[in-house]
Amino acid sequence: MPKAVRYDEFGGIDVLRVDEVERPVPGDGQVLVRVKAAGINPSEAVIRTGALADLFPSGQGSDLAGVIEEVGAGVAGFSPGDEVIGFSQKRASQAELALVEAGDLTRKPEKVPWEVAGSLYVVGVTAWGAVHAVQPEEGETVVISGAAGGVGSLAVQLARRAGATVIGLAGESNHEWLKSHGAIPVAYGEGVADRIRAAAPSGVDAFVDTFGDGYVELALALGVAADRIDTIADFAAAEKYGVKTDGGVAAGPGAKVLAELAGLIADGHLEVPIASVYPLAQVREAYTELERRHTHGKIVLRP
Structure with missing residues (x-):
């Protein structure tokens, strides 16, 4: 069974855990992505405290990059095996497999490393x-x-x-x-x-x-x-x-901007500094570093 970051109650870093979950099944307009990298962000630490409980009751993460495993009905322009950059509107990217709306994806240029691609969206x-x-x-x-x-x-x-x-x-x-x-x-x-x-x-x-x-x-x-x-x-x-x-x-033209930024990175015109990369199992350690607020660049999880 695939693994994903979860929590059952709001609180500090200690509520985070990595669970085995049911394999997601893509619905209409959705794509199932095997996540290669997922960035972490300060907003996720705020969500975990319960400050936005009505919107985000569980799950972690927006940023992701990976390889498409399955496509749902009505999806055009993407196929299994495509390398993509995107974001999860359901805060579910810190996982081995993530369901993503097809409109929230763009293709990953070959020259953009996984860690950079997976931490680009937010x-x-x-x-x-x-x-x-x-x-x-x-x-x-x-x-x-x-x-x-x-x-x-x-x-x-x-x-x-x-x-x-x-x-x-x-x-x-x-x-x-x-x-x-x-x-x-x-x-x-x-x-x-x-x-x-x-x-x-x-x-x-x-x-x-x-x-x-x-x-x-x-x-x-x-x-x-x-x-x-x-x-x-x-x-x-x-x-x-x-x-x-x-x-x-929430208000940004996400996939369009992602494509623009990824192109700049691929052409050497933009750099995303990567501070640290952690395996998914060390999600608590990753957030501990993040919440010190003195990191240069992005902290990334590799499922």
């Missing part, structure tokens, strides 16, 4: 949405908080591709990576506003916050207009100050 679509929300232009300056994280590292690269000067807030251990990707690294913590002003003497035009913890207020203090600030982490501040919260995966 961070990719979120970074794409957040950067598009602030509309960076050639010659403008954009600050990105959490710039070395899963979403932040992609947002840095997408903003640079738009022609903007990017200031990336991150710990010093990640400064060389930021420099190598054309960003100006600035250490977070006390005095960060002064360090940003020194790095951007002509001012800051836009701000993407991937971390929360006061960065919306910092952006406003730097003189950034509310409609050029986007946060994916501090929704209370967004409501208070009227800044944007674009980047949520």
Whole structure:
């Protein structure tokens, strides 16, 4: 029987387990994928606590990449054996086998590694949405908080591709990576506003916050207009100050954006840093690392 990550009650990492489950059967418009890699994300840790219990009572994971095993009735364009990238709307990707709507899949380019493909959806679509929300232009300056994280590292690269000067807030251990990707690294913590002003003497035009913890207020203090600030982490501040919260995966054109991002990766124009890869059985260890919130890049499960 195939295995999948499950939990019976909301709580901490200790509620997670790997169970044997019934083999899924694809229905109309569905595809059964043998998962090769499944990324993990902070949102899944929030779901596990019960904060969104009405929507997500169990199961884990959106991101996935794998090989199609079966296709259901009405599926066109995919066949068994196809290598695909996609996402599970039922939070069921952290498993050996996952049912996926055919419209939530795109083909995996040969040059995109499994770990990268399987961790692309949430961070990719979120970074794409957040950067598009602030509309960076050639010659403008954009600050990105959490710039070395899963979403932040992609947002840095997408903003640079738009022609903007990017200031990336991150710990010093990640400064060389930021420099190598054309960003100006600035250490977070006390005095960060002064360090940003020194790095951007002509001012800051836009701000993407991937971390929360006061960065919306910092952006406003730097003189950034509310409609050029986007946060994916501090929704209370967004409501208070009227800044944007674009980047949520629920509203994104997922498969289309996945195809675009996968193409950029295959052509060498975009990098998804991989921090760690764990076997499915070590899902608790994977989330322990994730919830420290200082990881450079993505943490991935390999069923």
